[in-house]
Every structure is written in C-alpha cells, then in structure tokens.
Amino acid sequence: MSPHTSLHDDLTAAQRCLDELTRTVARLENTLGSGLEVRRVRSDAEHLRESLALLRAASPAAGAPGAAHPEMVTIPDKPYDHGLWSDVDDEGVGAKDRHAP
Numbered sequence: 206m207s208p209h210t211s212l213h214d215d216l217t218a219a220q221r222c223l224d225e226l227t228r229t230v231a232r233l234e235n236t237l238g239s240g241l242e243v244r245r246v247r248s249d250a251e252h253l254r255e256s257l258a259l260l261r262a263a264s265p266a267a268g269a270p271g272a273a274h275p276e277m278v279t280i281p282d283k284p285y286d287h288g289l290w291s292d293v294d295d296e297g298v299g300a301k302d303r304h305a306p
Contacts, residue, residue: 216261223257226250244289254278 230250234243258276 212264216257216264219257220261223250223254227254241288241291244286251278 227250230243230247234247237243254276255278258278
C-alpha cells in the first residue's frame with residue numbers, strides 16, 4: 206500500500222467519523238433543544254469539518270490526478286443568533302455595563 210493510499214484512507218475514515226458526529230449532534234439537538242452547549246458542540250463539529258477539508262486540500266494526495274476537491278461550505282446569509290455571545294464576559298471581552306478607564 207502506498208503512503209498516498211493510506212493517507213487517503215485515513216482522511217476518508219476521519220470524514221466518515223465527522224459525518225456520524227454531525228448526525229449524532231443533530232439527534233442531541235432534537236432531544237435537548239438548541240441551548241448554548243448544544244450550539245457550541247454543533248459549531249465545534251462544523252469547525253472540525255472545515256479543518257478536515259483544509260487538511261485534505263493540503264495533503265500530498267490532493268495534487269494527485271483524480272483527487273477529490275474539498276467540500277464547499279455554505280455560509281448562511283441570516284444574522285447570527287445573538288445568544289451565541291451571551292457569555293462574552295467569560296471570553297475575556299468584559300462585562301457589558303463596564304467601560305474602559
């Protein structure tokens with residue numbers, strides 16, 4: 206087995222795992238609702254999908270003839286849910302009622 210085939214197999218296996226993670230997160234969201242914790246897990250899964258696509262594109266096998274193109278990610282036009290930033294004080298941005306000296 207060539208190194209490219211092994212790399213391709215590993216990337217394909219990682220993609221299958223991410224697909225299953227995405228399906229599982231959707232089931233969790235249906236069960237638990239779309240609270241902050243579930244939205245964070247969904248967002249993390251989406252970031253993993255994007256990172257894997259970048260890794261696939263940067264891999265040596267990407268330049269090989271017949272190599273698959275990374276999946277295109279659609280960015281929705283709708284505004285972001287403002288609830289995503291409800292914990293900004295924990296993120297080091299500061300409290301909304303305080304001002305800089």
